[in-house]
Amino acid sequence: MAHPSDDIDFYARAVRARWKWVIAFALLGGLIGWAYTSIIPPVYIAKATLLVPTIESKATPLGAFSPLNMLRGLVASIELQNRVSKELGLPRKSVESMLDSKAELSKNQLELTATSQSKDAALRVLQSANKHLRDIASEAGLGTAGRQATILQRAIEEREKELDTATKKLAAYQRQSSIGVDPTNPASALYYKAQLQDAKSKLGAIESQLSVRRTQAREGNRNAELPTGLTANLPERDALLAAEFAYETARRQLGDSNPELADRKAELDSARRRFESEVSQRFLAAAEGLDSDIAGLEARKAMLQTQSDFWGRLSKNAPRQAVELMKLNYEVEAISSVLKGLRDSYDDALQGSSVESVNWTILSQPRLQATPINKNFGLNLFLGVMLGLFVGGAISIVKFGA
Numbered sequence: 001m002a003h004p005s006d007d008i009d010f011y012a013r014a015v016r017a018r019w020k021w022v023i024a025f026a027l028l029g030g031l032i033g034w035a036y037t038s039i040i041p042p043v044y045i046a047k048a049t050l051l052v053p054t055i056e057s058k059a060t061p062l063g064a065f066s067p068l069n070m071l072r073g074l075v076a077s078i079e080l081q082n083r084v085s086k087e088l089g090l091p092r093k094s095v096e097s098m099l100d101s102k103a104e105l106s107k108n109q110l111e112l113t114a115t116s117q118s119k120d121a122a123l124r125v126l127q128s129a130n131k132h133l134r135d136i137a138s139e140a141g142l143g144t145a146g147r148q149a150t151i152l153q154r155a156i157e158e159r160e161k162e163l164d165t166a167t168k169k170l171a172a173y174q175r176q177s178s179i180g181v182d183p184t185n186p187a188s189a190l191y192y193k194a195q196l197q198d199a200k201s202k203l204g205a206i207e208s209q210l211s212v213r214r215t216q217a218r219e220g221n222r223n224a225e226l227p228t229g230l231t232a233n234l235p236e237r238d239a240l241l242a243a244e245f246a247y248e249t250a251r252r253q254l255g256d257s258n259p260e261l262a263d264r265k266a267e268l269d270s271a272r273r274r275f276e277s278e279v280s281q282r283f284l285a286a287a288e289g290l291d292s293d294i295a296g297l298e299a300r301k302a303m304l305q306t307q308s309d310f311w312g313r314l315s316k317n318a319p320r321q322a323v324e325l326m327k328l329n330y331e332v333e334a335i336s337s338v339l340k341g342l343r344d345s346y347d348d349a350l351q352g353s354s355v356e357s358v359n360w361t362i363l364s365q366p367r368l369q370a371t372p373i374n375k376n377f378g379l380n381l382f383l384g385v386m387l388g389l390f391v392g393g394a395i396s397i398v399k400f401g402a
Helices: 004-039 068-075 078-088 092-098 119-138 144-176 188-219 236-254 260-286 292-351 377-400
Strands: 044-051 099-104 109-116 361-368
Touching: 004 377, 044 119, 068 078, 068 099, 068 109, 068 119, 068 144, 068 292, 078 092, 078 119, 078 144, 092 099, 092 109, 092 119, 099 119, 109 119, 119 361, 144 292, 188 292, 236 260, 236 292, 260 292
Parallel strands: none
Antiparallel strands: 044 109, 044 361, 099 109
């Protein structure tokens, strides 16, 4: 008879083993965070600040017009980027990724920024953008706001085309993807691996039961073996795989807490029972005198093997496909964000179309920040430790149980 202290010792050892995994992965995560920060190329930022005062305008209900958002739209416009690209000999997409702006409405200030792994490139791009922004605003022709509205309208049309192309690419990849991953959740593979381990564990239990039952069948002079290759080509397997994939896709789309998912789960359970029943009958018909319990266990084994293959494929494909989905999704979100800003800027430009000139003062000339913006050892060390704790905890749950 087991002594209560044995159970306590076993529990204590299990807790210590679990915490060893958690602490080991936390330390590993911190080390990776430190190494990552040390290894990654530095990214530098150049900044310039403009003072853009509110000016009188008959076009707005209150008689005042703030061109801050309008100027932000010009910074994001293809026309400005093309001018900087031509002057510096850089691809327009590179200029777009480097340039940004931030408005402080309460101070009537616009901060222009350019980021790059090269100090010289960041400063030169910002200096060029600052110059061409002034050129665009001072060119002859329409009033400043009217001309800017025309430029912004062209930029909106170009961005709408880019958004349409990016959206179609994302939709096409989602249709072709063999998994139902959420593009915002790169850790989905962890869930798949847990399901794979569970299926393999159940397979091991079925194998043990089959071994015992076969021994019993042989002792009773009953058939204990299936014909070779019978389990390799089961037409029922495709139907079960379709049910598994449909449920997993629904789970990702609806969320685990959605009541509708319970109906989908019931459909999947029904498909699994149907698979076991049909396959069991197929085995009995194909193997004369086969022990009925062995037929049932073999059918359960075939179902679990199908599930194991399903989760194994998801575990293998999820990281690569999730990264690609995240990249395509980010592209759509980035273009959508720029497009929204351009439309807001266009509205501001239309409101200020009666203004013939928009003047601003350069509060601080383009300047380079001395230290890289991505070399934050403290933050990356903290994030690495937190990620290590999460991964270590998840693995310890899979390995030792909840």
